[in-house]
Amino acid sequence: DAGVIQSPRHEVTEMGQEVTLRCKPISGHNSLFWYRQTMMRGLELLIYFNNNVPIDDSGMPEDRFSAKMPNASFSTLKIQPSEPRDSAVYFCASSWAARDSGKLFFGSGTQLSVL
Amino acid sequence: GDSVTQMEGPVTLSEEAFLTINCTYTATGYPSLFWYVQYPGEGLQLLLKATKADDKGSNKGFEATYRKETTSFHLEKGSVQVSDSAVYFCALIKAAGNKLTFGGGTRVLVKP
Numbered sequence: 001d002a003g004v005i006q007s008p009r010h011e012v013t014e015m016g017q018e019v020t021l022r023c024k025p026i027s028g029h030n031s032l033f034w035y036r037q038t039m040m041r042g043l044e045l046l047i048y049f050n051n052n053v054p055i056d057d058s059g060m061p062e063d064r065f066s067a068k069m070p071n072a073s074f075s076t077l078k079i080q081p082s083e084p085r086d087s088a089v090y091f092c093a094s095s096w097a098a099r100d101s102g103k104l105f106f107g108s109g110t111q112l113s114v115l
Numbered sequence: 116g117d118s119v120t121q122m123e124g125p126v127t128l129s130e131e132a133f134l135t136i137n138c139t140y141t142a143t144g145y146p147s148l149f150w151y152v153q154y155p156g157e158g159l160q161l162l163l164k165a166t167k168a169d170d171k172g173s174n175k176g177f178e179a180t181y182r183k184e185t186t187s188f189h190l191e192k193g194s195v196q197v198s199d200s201a202v203y204f205c206a207l208i209k210a211a212g213n214k215l216t217f218g219g220g221t222r223v224l225v226k227p
Contacts, residue, residue, distance in 0.1 A: 004158070031213055042217070042219045042220060043159075043204065043217050043220065045214065045215075048213070048214065050213065055213070056214065091158050091159070093158070093159075095213075097213045101147070101208055101211075101212065101213060102147050102149055102164065102206070102208035102215055103149075103161055103164070104151075104159070104161070104215065105160075106157075106158030106159045106160065107158050108156075108157055108158050109157075109158055
């Protein structure tokens with residue numbers, strides 16, 4: 001298996017632009033997580049899905065952020081409009097919750113810079 | 116709420132030195148405990164885990180023992196290598212839960 005695949009690897013955009021981050025989880029996994037990592041705030045859980053359904057989005061910072069999981073093999077995290085304070089590394093992770101709760105497989109992340 | 120507290124880094128060591136990273140947790144019930152490692156430019160990956168009191172998780176020369184009496188899960192390695200330079204995260208998950216609670220991470224730098 002190729003692991004969790006995220007794209008793009010790097011994204012540089014200007015303030016006010018829409019940004020879409022993409023994630024393909026490991027085949028067969030039924031849980032998907034979006035995290036944000038910054039020096040100041042560390043690792044933050046933004047939202048997670050079980051069986052494509054959003055379960056907990058309490059970590060989504062504000063209405064500018066939205067996430068979707070239209071099927072078991074694809075998820076997006078969208079920021080509209082983007083702001084400089086959104087600059088961070090965004091990670092997607094997946095797991096097979098019923099079999100091995102807590103064992104997450106992370107993608108390589110998307111480094112987002114908002115100018 | 117649940118929380119995980121780790122020693123702040125960076126921790127700088129020489130090769131072959133002994134490494135300890137302290138981790139304590141606050142949680143109700145009987146959580147499972149984890150150590151994740153993040154190498155430069157990569158996502159986190161599971162290093163080891165323990166699911167009940169007195170369990171010892173081990174992997175790649177690293178060990179950690181689930182101590183319920185002290186609510187701790189300290190990570191140790193007897194002889195570190197330069198390749199162990201990374202950020203280490205302690206985490207917990209509640210029984211029947213699906214959401215990890217991570218500590219703030221500890222950066223380790225091993226010098227040759």
